[in-house]
Amino acid sequence: MAALTAAVSFPSTKSTSLPARTSTIISPERITFKKVPVYGGRLVSVRAQVTTEAPAKVVKESKKNEEGVVVNKFKPKNPYIGRCLLNTKITGDDAPGETWHMVFSTEGEVPYREGQSIGVIADGVDKNEKPHKLRLYSIASSALGDFGDSKTVSLCVKRLVYTNEKGELVKGVCSNFLCDLKPGAEVKITGPVGKEMLMPKDPNATIVMLATGTGIAPFRSYLWKMFFEKHEDYKFTGLAWLFLGVPTSSSLLYKEEFEKMKEKNPDNFRLDFAVSREQTNEKGEKMYIQTRMAQYAKELWELLKKDNTYVYMCGLKGMEKGIDDIMVSLAAEDGIDWTEYKRQLKKSEQWNVEVY
Numbered sequence: 001m002a003a004l005t006a007a008v009s010f011p012s013t014k015s016t017s018l019p020a021r022t023s024t025i026i027s028p029e030r031i032t033f034k035k036v037p038v039y040g041g042r043l044v045s046v047r048a049q050v051t052t053e054a055p056a057k058v059v060k061e062s063k064k065n066e067e068g069v070v071v072n073k074f075k076p077k078n079p080y081i082g083r084c085l086l087n088t089k090i091t092g093d094d095a096p097g098e099t100w101h102m103v104f105s106t107e108g109e110v111p112y113r114e115g116q117s118i119g120v121i122a123d124g125v126d127k128n129e130k131p132h133k134l135r136l137y138s139i140a141s142s143a144l145g146d147f148g149d150s151k152t153v154s155l156c157v158k159r160l161v162y163t164n165e166k167g168e169l170v171k172g173v174c175s176n177f178l179c180d181l182k183p184g185a186e187v188k189i190t191g192p193v194g195k196e197m198l199m200p201k202d203p204n205a206t207i208v209m210l211a212t213g214t215g216i217a218p219f220r221s222y223l224w225k226m227f228f229e230k231h232e233d234y235k236f237t238g239l240a241w242l243f244l245g246v247p248t249s250s251s252l253l254y255k256e257e258f259e260k261m262k263e264k265n266p267d268n269f270r271l272d273f274a275v276s277r278e279q280t281n282e283k284g285e286k287m288y289i290q291t292r293m294a295q296y297a298k299e300l301w302e303l304l305k306k307d308n309t310y311v312y313m314c315g316l317k318g319m320e321k322g323i324d325d326i327m328v329s330l331a332a333e334d335g336i337d338w339t340e341y342k343r344q345l346k347k348s349e350q351w352n353v354e355v356y
Contacts, residue, residue, distance in 0.1 A: 062349065063200055063201060063202070063310075063348070063349045063350075064195070064198040064199065064200055064201065064349055065113060065114075065198050065199050065200070065201050066195060066198055069113050069116075069195060069198065070111045070112070070192060071191075071192065071193055071194075071195070072190075072191065072192075072193060073109075073110065073111070073191070073192070074110065074189060074190045074191060075190055076119070076121060076131075076133075076134055076190055079119075079121055079188040079189055079190050080106065080109055080110055080188075080189045080190070081186050081187070081188060081189075082104040082105050082106055082110075082153070082186070082187050082189050083104065083105045083184060083185065083186055083187070084102060084103070084104055084181040084182065084183050084184065084185045084186075084187055085103045085104065085105055085152065085183060086101075086102060086103040086146075086183060087100055087101075087102040087103075087178075087179070087181050087182070087183065088100065088101055088102075090156075090253055090254070091250060091251050091253070092248075092249075092250025092251070093250075094248070094250050095247075095248055095250040095251040096247050096248065096251065097158055097159065097161075097251075098158065098159040098179060099156060099157065099158045099159070099213070099214060099251070099253060100156075100157050100158075100159070100178070100179045101140065101154065101155075101156055102154065102155050102157065102178060102181060103141070103145075103146050103147075103152050103153070103154045104152060104153050104154075104155075104187055104189065105151060105152055106145075106151055106152060106153050106189070107151050108150050108151050110153055110189060110191070110192060111143075111192070112139055112143060112153060112191070112192035113143055113192070113198055113199075114139075114142055114143060114198070114199050114218065114221040114222050114225055115139075115194065115196075115197035115198040115199055115218045115221065115222070115312075116139055116191070116192040116193060116194045116195075116197070116198070117136045117137060117138050117139060117191060117192065117193050117194045118136070118137060118139060118153060118155075118189050118190065118191040118192050118193070119134035119135065119136050119137075119189065119190035119191050119193065120134060120135055120137060120155075120174055120177075120178060120187060120188065120189060120190075121133075121134045121174075121188040121190065122135075122173050122174045122177035122178075123177060123188075124173075124177075126173075132173055132174065134190050135174035135175075136191075136193065137155045137156075137157060137178075137217070138155075138156075138197070138214075138215070138217035138218045138314060138354065139153055139154065139155065139192070139217060139218065139221055140154045140155055140156040140216075140217035140218075140220045140221060141153060141154035141220070141221055141224065142221050142222075142224040142225040142228075142229060143221075143225070144224075144225075144229060148229075153189070155178065155217070156214045156216065156217040156220070156253060157175055157178045157179055157214065158175060158213060158214050159171075159172070159175050159176055159179040160172025160175040160176070161176070194354075196352050196353070196354055197218050197312060197314065197352055197354050199222055199225070200308075200310050200349075202238070202308055203234055203235055203236050203237055203238065204237050204238045204308065205238045205308045205309070205310055206238055206239045206241070206303055206306065206308060206309040206310070207222065207238065207239070207240050207241070207309075207310050207312065208241045208243075208300065208303065208309065208310070208311045208312070209222065209240070209241065209242045209243065209312050209314075210243050210289060210293070210311065210312065210313040210314070210315075210319070210323065211242070211243065211244050211245070211289075211313075211314050211315050212244075212245040212246070212289055212314075212315030212316050212319050213245075213246060213251070213253075213315055213316065214253070214315070215313075215314035215315025215316070215319075215354075215355075216244055216253050216254065216314075216315075217314070218312070218314055218354070219242055219312070219314070220254055220257070222240070222312075223240060223242070223257075223258065223261055223269075226240055226261075226265075226268075226269075227240075227261040227264065227265050227268075227269065228261070236268065237268070238268065238308070239268060239269075239270065240268060240269050240270070241269075241270040241271075241272075242258065242269075242270070242271050242272070243272050243273075243274065243289050243292055243293055244258075244271075244272075244273050244274070244289075245273075245274040245275075245276065245288055245289030245292070245315070245319070246273070246274070246275055246276070247275070247276050247277045248275060248277050248278060249275050249278055251275075252273060252275070255273075258271050259271070272292050272296075273292075274287045274288055274289045274291060274292035275287060276288050281294070281295065288322060289319060289322070289323070290319070290322035290323050290325065290326055293323065293326055294326050297326055297330055298330070300330075301327070301330040301331070301334075304327075304345070304350075307348070307350075309350060310349070310350050310352065311345070311350065311351050311352065312352045312353075312354075313352070313353045313354070313355065314353075314354045314355070315355060315356075316355060316356070317355040317356060319355065320353060320355055324338065324342075327342070
């Protein structure tokens, strides 16, 4: 049983508590009997002979928190209907684009883990009069949810608005649907999905998190579990190191939350922002996430040599190349081929990427 020990500054909402439900699956032993002829032509029942099967193939045990994880409980043809409880803009008015934090009710029916995603199907139909296709969004809340009762799920969504080559204003269907949701509105939810970004089991692990923009979502879920909650079966004692890249300081998502975590857990949490339009390095180069990481290059490389260091990357696709460029030269100094080394890290679940 886990309990929330810190609260985010969201408006209070009324929710109806449901009784906890538990289920036990019992697998009874079965003894089979069969009829066999004996001398004299009679048939008698005897215990069936026990045969030994070939040994099962050894399945590699995951280092991640995969046990009991639920995937695809709700599908597009039969989505879960949640309700919007809260929807608030979390970027400044001068930020390049709007990002919104939203909380949906699930009444505990969408059992997700930190690092998973849900699908959302926008209301209405497309130009062919068919329902809109689902869009996947990384979950931004811990499994307990922002209200600590395991009955909500939160998302962090950037409103997509751009001008196409014809000069027409184009609005992303699902992102605008979500950012415009009012409390009380229904929302069609699918999933949960994904295992790539699940947290490591090891509570003493070093977890390096690399995020750009709304790619911060899964890391907020990790960090709430690590630092804002108490669990009987999990207490984080390792090092969490977050790098967040954004264009302007008014685009820094959940900044106050992360700073509070750092203040309360200085030995277990490191926090580095990269604000590309406002900061530069000593060479005068714009401060992208890889530029900030380069300032700690040697330290990061030493961490990557340890078998309990896990790297998670989430955000825009272009970020991966910039990070690879740093690692290539660092690995080469030790006579190591980065491409091959990264392949081994992926194989051991220590290099995890979710980009879009």
